[in-house]
Amino acid sequence: MTAHSPHPTAPLRVKVCGTTSVTDAVQAAEAGADALGFIFAPISKRLVSVEVARAASLSVGPVVARVGVFLNQGLDEVLRTAEQARMSTVQLHGDLSSLYVTEVARYHPVLRVLRPADLLAGADALDVLELPGVTLMLDAPEPGGGVPLDWEALRSVFPAGAWLAGGLGPQNVAAAIRALNPAGVDAVSRLESSAGVKNHELVRSFVWAARSGSSSDGAELSTGTRFTVDNFRT
Numbered sequence: 001m002t003a004h005s006p007h008p009t010a011p012l013r014v015k016v017c018g019t020t021s022v023t024d025a026v027q028a029a030e031a032g033a034d035a036l037g038f039i040f041a042p043i044s045k046r047l048v049s050v051e052v053a054r055a056a057s058l059s060v061g062p063v064v065a066r067v068g069v070f071l072n073q074g075l076d077e078v079l080r081t082a083e084q085a086r087m088s089t090v091q092l093h094g095d096l097s098s099l100y101v102t103e104v105a106r107y108h109p110v111l112r113v114l115r116p117a118d119l120l121a122g123a124d125a126l127d128v129l130e131l132p133g134v135t136l137m138l139d140a141p142e143p144g145g146g147v148p149l150d151w152e153a154l155r156s157v158f159p160a161g162a163w164l165a166g167g168l169g170p171q172n173v174a175a176a177i178r179a180l181n182p183a184g185v186d187a188v189s190r191l192e193s194s195a196g197v198k199n200h201e202l203v204r205s206f207v208w209a210a211r212s213g214s215s216s217d218g219a220e221l222s223t224g225t226r227f228t229v230d231n232f233r234t
C-alpha cells in the first residue's frame with residue numbers, strides 16, 4: 001500500500017493519453033475521461049506543442065486533469081513546459097533520481113512511471129512513492145508501445161493505489177481492472193487510427209469499458225505478446 005492510496009471505494013480514474021488537438025481533448029472529456037495526457041517527450045510519435053496543449057487544456061473545463069508526459073527530460077524543461085501548457089499533473093518516465101522527482105512534486109502532483117522490474121527488485125526508485133502527491137503508474141518498458149503487462153504475474157505485487165498502463169484498450173481494460181484493481185488506467189496506442197490521431201469511437205469504448213467492467217464487444221482480446229515478469233528480471 002502506498003502512503004497515499006485512495007479510499008477503497010474511490011472511483012476508478014480513466015486517462016486518455018497522447019492528445020494532439022483541441023478536438024481530441026474535447027471528445028475525450030465528453031466521453032468521460034478523468035484525465036488527458038499530453039506527450040512532450042521529443043522521441044514520441046504523439047509529440048504535442050506547448051501551444052496546442054495549452055489551448056486543449058483550457059478547453060476541457062474545470063474538472064478534467066491535464067497530464068504532461070515527460071521522458072528523461074531536464075527539470076527546468078519539465079517545469080517550464082508544464083506551466084506554459086497549463087498542465088495540472090506531471091507524468092515522469094525514465095531513469096530519474098529521487099531528488100528530481102521530489103523537486104517536480106513540489107510544484108505538481110506526479111504520476112511516477114515504473115516498470116514491473118523496478119517493483120520486483122524493490123528499486124531505489126520506489127522511495128519516491130512515499131512522497132505526498134506522488135502516485136505510481138506501472139507501464140511496459142517501452143512507453144506507448146501498446147503491449148500489455150502480464151497482469152496475473154503482477155497480482156501479488158501490484159500496490160494499492162497504483163495506476164496501470166501498457167497496451168490497454170476497449171477490449172482488455174475490464175480484464176486488467178479485474179486482475180489488479182488499479183486506482184487508474186491509462187492508454188494511448190489502442191485508441192488511435194494512426195500514431196497521434198485519436199479514434200473517437202475507440203476512446204468512447206475505452207472509457208465505457210473501464211467504467212462498466214465489460215469489454216466493448218463482450219469478449220476479451222486475445223492477449224497476444226505480453227511482457228512477463230521473467231522478461232523484466234533480465
Ligand SMILES: O=C(O)c1ccccc1N[C@@H]1O[C@H](COP(=O)(O)O)[C@@H](O)[C@H]1O
Pocket residue numbers: 017018037039041043044045046069070071093139140142143144145146147165166167168186187188189190
Ligand atoms: O506514447 C508515447 O509515445 C510515449 C512516449 C514517451 C513517454 C510516454 C509515452 N506514452 C505513455 O505510454 C503509456 C501506455 O501506452 P500504450 O497504451 O501502451 O500505448 C501511457 O502511459 C502513455 O502516457
